[in-house]
Amino acid sequence: MTHTVLQQAFSVHFQYKVCFTHGLFDPKNSLLADHLRSESPARIFVVLDQGLTEAHPDLISKLEEYFDTYKKDVLLCAAPMIVPGGEASKNDEDLVRQIVEATHLYGIDRHSYIMVIGGGAVLDMVGFAAAISHRGVRHIRIPTTVLSQNDSGVGVKNSINYFGKKNYIGTFATPYLVINDFDFLKTLDDRDWRSGLAEAIKVALIKDADFFQWLEKHALGLAQRAMEPMKDSIIRCAKMHLDHIAGKDPFEMGSSRPLDFGHWAAHKLENLTNFDLRHGEAVAIGIALDSTYSFLKGWIGEADIERILKLITDLGFDLFVPELTGDNLIKGLEEFREHLGGRLTIMLLKAVGKGEEVHEMDTNLIRKAIAYLESKHKITNLN
Template identity: 30%
Template sequence: MREVWVDLGLDRSYKVIIAAGILEETGRLLERSIGKRKVMIISNPLVFSLYGERVIHALQSAGMKVHTALIPDGEEYKNLRQVNRMLDEAVTAGLERSSLILALGGGVVGDLAGFTASIYQRGIRCIQVPTTLLSQVDSSVGGKTAVNHPRGKNMIGTFHQPSLVIIDTMTLTTLAEDEYRGGLGEVVKYGVIYDRALFQLLEEKALMLKEREQAAVQEIVYRCVKIKSEIVAEDERESGLRMVLNLGHTFGHSLEKLGNYKSIKHGEAVAIGTLIASLLSREMDLLDDCSVKRITALFKELGMAMSFPDYNAEDIYEGMLNDKKVQDEILRIVLPRGIGGYEIIDNPGRDLLLNIIENAAEL
């Protein structure tokens, strides 16, 4: 079992616990760090059918009252209507200020459950139990919660840190191949932008990781959570450092949008975005050719297709300009500086970017 402490001062610091098969201990862990409470589990039918009983049993064995509420599976249900339903469930279940909401699922469940917890009775505690690779290494830690508005992703949300995060890496064994691969895109991101040793470890363990070998998966999840927690502790509200986690995202979001969020997975779009950022870095002498080759090789080894969708370069560029993170018309991009470092640049120049996008499509 490994633990990471997210240090946000006296009242709001929390623990992330990582181990294989730890779902069975949810009740005990919760009782130890928070106490015996009434719990409402928010999940979706798929995840609940796989892991719900185990969590309920663990909570009840620790003497806790449990109520379950499900949202349908899918990003399109990460909306205010489902939040309303969850609030109704919370009222019906008689949740009090001292009660907890436990998110059991991927980032969609985690974001929606976190948001619901942040507004119910002006905010109650939320426990994250992430079950996808993306949610384990990224969304469950850091306290960003959100639901989508018809006109834009994650438009409505809050900052609400969880009180505890329980990561059972065994849950990843049932995850669909493309979902797992998507998560690996985010994993590589951490290495490229922040941690050279992690990048090297990924190169060494690529095959084991691809095969979801538990020891390798656990080690990598732990390393990523540690990085995320360091970054969040330093810059909780994304006024500076936390921005580095957007490596590959401005570009990736544009690809996702052009594909109507259907034809390409988020993590794979981020992987291609990371490659574009690396090519831009090379142009600016921030990254040598050998490093670009290593990054590409690692993605391929992990099973990322890296096939560039057939979109017009201008459309991709337009999409980047429309990203919600673009402020005051400044296109701010995170670039790798060597492997393991970063540089943030403003307005890299339209022609340069178009040129790189067009040439990357040939890769």
């Protein structure tokens, strides 16, 4: 039998900027407008995190004033859409439908923009809606939490939750532009301020021992909401995240997910706690678990695990929640394997600053690691 096979291969160049500023929507700050200028003004549709509008009740009026100032460059096509913050936005598929419908109602096309202002979950959901509208509407992210400014908001992933599973439906789509306004961090509650620091611990542990030492040095200031070290931490994390994306597998075609260190347990814990745990809080526990597993496996020493757990607690995180125990957590390994596409790949630690991937985990050792963390948690609470 004769076969005809046509081989196709091509590459696509992606490029976008991640900017850092203060007072983004002050009319005197032209940063956003400068990136939107063209021969004719484009239309923009804005989606806002409800928690942000409650913390900044004048935000909508500021947006309207800003876009009125720069109406020669960009046109605000409708009143901003307000959506629930946190995982509620990713658990409600109807919100995606409403955003897609808005592109139809307001004439948002591939030469227009969808801009989202909010935390990481809202950015994920709106990014997914933008990616599937017209096969991709230009998407602008304005992250407003530590977690979204230093990690999720600067990347190329968009998703919603489905079947009770984290990020089950989603796309890889690069944003058109990311702008981080540090002023939004001032109104975060303590949990959300702290939550994003889990991602800083993560990248430091797997990539940069010097950064881990820097976090140890500045832990007290970060925990007490000092802005300057927080800004330094965010920019440093964002750069490492971008450097990773620029590597050999930006759209994660393989099973390697080094930036998912601590996440297999975190994703399951979020679900088991009905998302009462913030993502960063769950990641901190997941990091503690996989670091302890690495210690019990003999890969890192006792001094290393003590440093890691101390940093986690110094920043205000718990090491343990009751949902960490039981077979339901172990089921998270299988779900993570499915999420990766069939082959389990877990990042563990060979040293502080050096990660090592494995393709299987000993469930008995996981249980021992959980027991170790539970005992450490009790000691910490007694003190």
